[in-house]
Amino acid sequence: MHLSYTADQQDIRTKVREFALKEIEPTSGERDDEERFDRVIFDRIGELGWSGLPWPKAYGGAGADFLTYAMVIEELSRVCASTGVMLSVHTSLASWAIHTYGTEAQKGTYLKSLTEGKLLGAYCLTESDSGSDAGSMRTTATKEGDAYLLNGSKLFVTNGGEAEVYIVFAVTDVANKQKSYTAFIVEKGFPGLIFGSKEKKLGIRSSTTMELRFEDCRVPAENRLGPEGEGFHIAMRSLDGGRIGIAAQATGIAQGALDAVLAYGAGFDARSSEMFEAHSSEMATHIEAARLLTYQAAWRKSQGLTYGKQAAIAKLFASDTAVKVCLRAVQLCGIAGCLKDRKVERYLRDAKVTQIYEGTNEIQRIVISRLLLSEST
Ligand SMILES: Cc1cc2nc3c(=O)[nH]c(=O)nc-3n(C[C@H](O)[C@H](O)[C@H](O)COP(=O)(O)OP(=O)(O)OC[C@H]3O[C@@H](n4cnc5c(N)ncnc54)[C@H](O)[C@@H]3O)c2cc1C
Known part of the structure; x- marks a missing residue:
């Protein structure tokens, strides 16, 4: 695995970050409050060419690798985890199943429209x-x-x-x-x-x-x-890949919570304290580890290598990291961390769900341990 990013990967990360800050972030708190799904966000993701990133251009996709896809889910989730999961389920589960098991007719009818962002999966x-x-x-x-x-x-x-x-x-x-x-x-x-x-x-x-x-x-x-x-095989294989999306989502949530703590401004005397240094550095270290595990699984998938174990490990570690980092973020912000209009309380609630869907973390432990045993025989 190369530990450097291509110019295309760096470029897309910058573009997604700009888009997320400009077009998703301003309404993320309000949509959360109102439990409101906004189809316009998916439509814009489609227009920007990110609704079918890893699928071939012949089927309307962008022909990108899964690492690029993971980066996009991470950057979206850094400001809005609901947008991250919407795109992850659409891409890793629904579109993947048709891309991998669909007939040419099914790909023509469904996959192309899914990847072009005309249909949601x-x-x-x-x-x-x-x-x-x-x-x-x-x-x-x-x-x-x-x-x-x-x-x-x-x-x-x-x-x-x-x-x-x-x-x-x-x-x-x-x-x-x-x-x-x-x-x-x-x-x-x-x-x-x-x-x-x-x-x-x-x-x-x-x-x-x-x-x-x-x-x-x-x-x-x-x-x-x-x-x-x-x-059953299709369902389980879909989830193997889906877990890369959820690991990326969890990494993005954790990064978003750390961003919020770092940006938490005037009056936050603790920013210069030893306590703040210890907490923020540990948060960053765990986030970086979650990111690298997620990218490893995504990279293996793009290389055609087995990735089920790596995806389960990434999902387990990244989702646990997201919960720990978000709890810490709320604590560091004190009473402000508990307020509805602050982002960190939303990030904490979003983080918790990543430990549950696409296989709970108890199930990830079973998956990982079974794969370890099968590798050792
Ligand atoms: C927000 C959200 C979105 C979702 N989206 C989708 C979706 O798009 N499509 C879809 O199909 N599903 C979706 N799900 C469902 C999700 O995948 C399930 O919630 C998850 O698989 C767990 O199932 P369960 O809730 O029935 O828990 P249960 O299976 O009843 O488990 C309850 C508890 O027991 C533990 N447990 C269960 N079995 C074992 C075991 N063998 N060993 C140890 N512990 C065990 C679990 O880890 C958990 O802690 C979503 C869930 C949520 C919360």
């Missing part, structure tokens, strides 16, 4: 009794002629209601005792897809998180993503 795995244990999902897909009928519900769908394209995982071959899972591309507007209520959340409040219900939702057979029975 979402990923639907979690159910009421199926979070960490994804294998216990109950949503079914039954073949009927040239279509599948989907029945069941999915919870906590990021971009839910706003997205036009949903990657949905369901149980097929229902009669078989050995469950078989299959992935589908479901469009907003397919009859039988019903949007439930929007969740009111602790953090990332200006991203939408919604329940989806499927009542005899008719999905054309050509919208099956990958072969029947491959769904």
Whole structure:
């Protein structure tokens, strides 16, 4: 891994930082308060060419590497973690699944519009009794002629209601005792897809998180993503890559909290104290370690190397770092750190969620330890 950045990577980081400060930051607190998703932000990201960064130009993408993509998620999350997760789910989960498993027809119909920012993507795995244990999902897909009928519900769908394209995982071959899972591309507007209520959340409040219900939702057979029975594999592989996005998001949140502490101005006598030096230097050290772990996983993915272990390690470390750094940031700012109009309390709430989604950190420990054991045999 080269520990230097290309001119293109440095250039995009500067551009994203400028865009984030000018067009996202001014409304980030207000959107959080109002739990308001702003589609204009996604549209602008599309116009700037960042809604399909790692996908080939032939499919409307930018043909960039995953390190560049991680930097973009990090810089967006440094001012607004809700924007970071919106783009991460769109790119790493929804678009990735179609890029990797889609037919040419599916790529032409969906991937190009997703990467060009004309459509927004979402990923639907979690159910009421199926979070960490994804294998216990109950949503079914039954073949009927040239279509599948989907029945069941999915919870906590990021971009839910706003997205036009949903990657949905369901149980097929229902009669078989050995469950078989299959992935589908479901469009907003397919009859039988019903949007439930929007969740009111602790953090990332200006991203939408919604329940989806499927009542005899008719999905054309050509919208099956990958072969029947491959769904679980697709879901897990998607999450391997998704964790790079969440690690980048967590790194960005932590950096944003440190930025806020450093900028915290007049009257902050502690700035010159030994206590401040000790805390800020330790925060910066942990953030740098999280960043390098995230970039390592992204770099390995771009090189075609295995990256599941590195992505899980990065997600585990970066999300724990984000929570620790944000807690410290609130403490350093004292009472001001608790105020709603200060950024650090929002960053702390956003940081907490990164320890939960795309596999809780307890699940990351299981993933890492299993991969360590398999490597040692
Ligand atoms: C804001 C937000 C957005 C989300 N977006 C999406 C989305 O877009 N798409 C989607 O499909 N899902 C999404 N999710 C769901 C998320 O992925 C799940 O919340 C997560 O997988 C955990 O599932 P659970 O909440 O059911 O917790 P549970 O699985 O019920 O776990 C509860 C607790 O038990 C622990 N635990 C569970 N099993 C084990 C074990 N074997 N060993 C040790 N500890 C264990 C967990 O770590 C956790 O601490 C989102 C969640 C949130 C909060």
